[in-house]
Amino acid sequence: MADNYDQYSKEELLRLLRERDRKPRFGLVWERDEIEHDKSLNDDFVALDLDPNVSCGDAPFENLIIEGDNFDALRYLRMTHAGQVKCIYIDPPYNTGNRDFIYNDRFVDKDDAYRHSKWLEFMYRRLTLAKDLLSDEGVIFVSIDDNEMLHLGLLMNQVFGENNFVADFIWHHRKSSQNDIDVSLSHNYTFCFAKNRNNFKLNSLPIDDSKFSNPDNDFRGDWVADPMDAPNIRLNLMYPITNPNTGVVYLPPNGRHWRFTKEKFEEALNDARIVFGKTGKSKPQFKRFKSEAEEKGTNAFTIWDDVDTATEATKELMQLFGGNKIFDTPKPTSFILKILKLATNQNSIVLDFFAGSGTTAHAVMKLNAEDGGKRRYILVSSTEATGDAPDKNLCRDVCAERVRRVAQGYTNKKGEAVEGLGGSFAYLRTKRIPVARVFNDIQHEQVWRALQLVHRVPLTIYENDVLMQLAGNADDRLVYVPKLSQAVLDEVARLAALGGRLVVYSWQPGQIRQRVDAPNVAFEKIPEFLVSRFGGMAR
Structure with missing residues (x-):
């Protein structure tokens, strides 16, 4: 029954009008106020811890694999990589209702009245952050099936703007017939949106x-x-x-x-x-x-039947793990490879924050081997542990392990040795720190790690037995001073005298500035510099 507005006071009517005016009049609307609050949303600062035992190769590390909630990882990357990523590919949960989408540590089933709203809220928060990471020439690809395709298209319009739509690519992922249903589903969708359509153009593909x-x-x-x-x-x-x-x-x-x-x-x-x-x-x-x-070259068609199927992707992954099936829904390397050829150059940063089995990193390494490129990848994956499987760690045991085998070589299902493609990665874990506790709780290693990423230099291992951490080259040096001393002041003065740009990060920058006041030297205060760049929670 409609409300009897005659019984409302003037103040109540004004409140209702203001609420109505705040709501969008056209586009996608979901039940944000009715659904259970997403527990992953928080205002904490995020740091990264390095696990050298799971990392691959020797430092310095060009590539990153981050274990943790992708909401936290994306907020961290917004601090370090805003405006730097050329290509994002994600294959999020399709929200089928068949134990594929976890919300607040529980699977969302088909009978959940707020199933679609939970998925939209979950995706909106992450896509909003992802947009900040893209360069002005950047582009994002998002795969999906019929369960959320219509909703995702509207959501992408809302986040990225419908004028930045590039294409909806259709992947013919199944060649066999499904006899248990009346329509055999044989394709998925991949939406492609640019950060700024005026600045982006798909590359041409190799000819047949x-x-x-x-x-x-x-x-x-x-x-x-x-x-x-x-x-x-x-x-x-x-x-x-x-x-x-x-x-x-x-x-x-x-x-x-x-x-x-x-x-x-x-x-x-x-x-x-x-x-x-x-x-x-x-x-x-x-x-x-x-x-x-x-x-x-040749332009891309919107229907892709020239890449491997889902069945072939599963076989490809099983070859890497000695014939064992360790992941249910991998994407074929050829599929991601085609995306990278369309959307990247040889020095691009590629991000996948639903990394799954690590296909995106595999494709990056393969394309670099083909064309001599120096593309870098950042993968983000949770452990996907639940109450039923508390020890599960998808990121460590599947994603990182697959990338390690591709990089270092492996033995396939037939017992044949397959040569590695080379490369390394740092394996990192997110760690939340309440903003009020950052000054006391953040570790020097975490500070140095963030500063290196902000300055786009490969990650090195923190050295405890040196006066200060140093990175960069003769033209552009980066220094982190964990503890002030006379020896540190002397060393900073020496570096400043060498010329070139020098940025000094310190908990007490004022004291260093009194000793070293040169036009080529900049000073930043820790941890305020990082907290300021980090910002708050995406609204």
């Missing part, structure tokens, strides 16, 4: 060279015959073309025009770039050489 050949031994190499006509009518491109072998005169098909002006056509004909079919008795076609096609 199987159609190119050289039947006439053209000295310019393999070629393919392209149509000479194009859509629509343009009167200046409607001239007749005579086949010199048969005398037959050709005009463009109805509603179409020739690709070139008559002058350009004559130039192409004299350059032996016009052919008239395999026998020389057909309509005109244009020679497109393989070398030209390779230079230009």
Whole structure:
């Protein structure tokens, strides 16, 4: 029954009007006030602890694998990597109701009245943070199935802006039929949104060279015959073309025009770039050489049936683990590889904060091996421990272990040795610190770790037996002073005299500034510098 507004006071009516005006009038709305509060949301500061026993290779570490709630990890990365990430790929829970989405340490089932609202609140918080990490040329890809596809599309519009929509790619992930349902589901979706569509353009993909050949031994190499006509009518491109072998005169098909002006056509004909079919008795076609096609590449189609299926992805992962099935829903490396080719350059930072089995890092390493790139990856995964499986650690035992095997080499299901692709990663764990306790509780190692990431230098191991921590090069040095002494003052003065930019982080920067006051030296106070950059909880 509708409310009887006649019984409301003026103040109550004003309150209702203000509440109504605050609500969006168009777009996605979910029951934020009715659902159980997400316990992962907090205002604590977040630090990272390094586990050298799980890390891979030797320091300095270029790549990161972070174990912890991705809400905490994303807030930390907002402090260290805001505006730096070129490509984000995530494969979040699909919210099928079949024990795939955990909210407040419990699986959300199909009968939960707030099932979709919980998922939307969970995703909104994380996508909002992710947007801050993207560079102005950055892009995010989010995979999903029919359960939340419609909701996710609206949510992505709300967070990133519908004008920044790039495409919805469809992956043909299943080739076999599902006989237990009346419609066999054979595809998933991957939404692609740019941080700023005006600044982003997908890369072209490598061509399929199987159609190119050289039947006439053209000295310019393999070629393919392209149509000479194009859509629509343009009167200046409607001239007749005579086949010199048969005398037959050709005009463009109805509603179409020739690709070139008559002058350009004559130039192409004299350059032996016009052919008239395999026998020389057909309509005109244009020679497109393989070398030209390779230079230009080809645009991506929205339907992807040229990458491996989900079944092949499972087999690929089992090969890495001696034939054992250790993860149910991996993505194939070829799928992520295609995304990276479309959206990254050789020096890009790639983030996956639903890292699962670690396919994204595998694809980054594989593409770097192919093109000599220096892409870096950041993976984030929780342990996925629950009351039923309190000792489960997906991040350590599956994600990091897979990446380690790809980097260092492994023995496949057949017992054959597979060479590693190389590389290293730091294995890190999130640690919450109440903001009021940061001054007392944050460790020097945690401070130094954050400062290195802020300054985009590879992570080194904290050294306890030195005066201060030092990183960078002759042009740009970074110093962290955990404890002030005369020896420290002398060393900072020496570094300042060498020239180049020097940034000094200290708990007592004023005292160092009194001794070293040079235009090439900047001073920042710890922990205030990090707390200020960290900010509060995403609202």
